[in-house]
Amino acid sequence: MPDERPIVSALTDAYTELARLIAPLAEEDGWRATRLPGWSVRDLIVHLLGDAQRALVALATPAPGPADRDAVTYWAGFVQTAETAQPDNRQIRVVRSLAVAHPWESLVETYTETTAAACTLAARTRPHDLISTQGHSLTTDDFLSTLVVEAAVHHLDLTDAGTRPGPPASALHLVRQTLDGLLGHPEPVGWDDVTYALTGTGRRALTGDETRKLKDDAVRFPLFS
Template sequence: MDLFSRSWTALRSAVADLPDEDFERPSGCAGWLVRDLVCHLVIGAQDILITLVTPADTEPTVNAVTYWQLVEPPTGEDPLDALIPRLAAAYGEPKWLKFHFDDVGSATGRAAELADPAARVSTRDEVLTVGDFLHAYVLEWTLHHLDLIAHLPSAPEPPAETLAATRELLEKLAGTPFPAALSDKDALLIGTGRRKPTDAEKAALGDFAQRLPLAVG
């Protein structure tokens, strides 16, 4: 719960501090501008609110790790991926997108703080505890924080503890640890295909390099 709050607060603060001109810069998500990514975050926040008010009374079927699955890397052909830029453009000025993100994002943060970690909720045809659900989203927020600042070198990075937690989640999902020589940030960027490894990093990864990138969905 604490890691969720830290990752979400850091991401919301990073968006709030962006100058308007940065919304037109590319993000770390291929084909998306920063404004498109922020629009995607609005939808993600809404999904969390919906899940937190969708109780379940059956046993959990997934946890914070198995909530995610390794999928084929996105091709850009998903209808929702194509819809996001049109939705983002409809806001017009960045201030309206910022306002909506802050409004929904604040509600999401409050709902997470008030939720019972042991309660069970249902989403994506699965059941899991609130605590596991929110911990799973540490990965989502941290990776998208890296996407947000991919071409904004002066923007603040995600908190160190959420980078470490996201690395741990990704390693458990892959069933293989990243080399200790890789920083948490580099492990995440390389592991998810957000940047290519150097020759030295590829050598350190060994056979694991053949399995990259790890696309999570």
């Protein structure tokens, strides 16, 4: 049997660690705040479940070529502007209504089962097949990279709610690659992976010294959110 593709291993690591993070939480933990303003732990798990469900649909939905996004350019549509800097209250209300409707134990179990299924399906795909998601076409491996990045960033959102440990190194490495790709070159500040992930996605503000080191690139932060 051939070795598992690195991107499939990274997705499995990211989803497995998120499931392990969530599993021991009690129902009352579900209403604790996360790094995302206005989002509780329960809200974020519902969002993550939706992402895993989207993965199942996308991996089973072939797309005609050519690809119009890759693992980096996919995120160009998620750049924060002055108009989008505030929390999307409508999105939060929709997610909250779903979060309230899900019994806690069922939500955790469904998330664990769905992410495991997504990893199994991902392992059966071919790296250069095209899939369709959110109005775009990507290769399978580029799509899997976006799933890993999103899982890693939201894992960090959950750790701010008092849960540990953080995302696996393989997932954080892909976040770094994505942020460097959006920036156009390796970041010059010397951040560790977690700090870069938090700063590059707007979870952490730039310091004055970091702004000086970034020079003209400072105004481009966050690179996606």
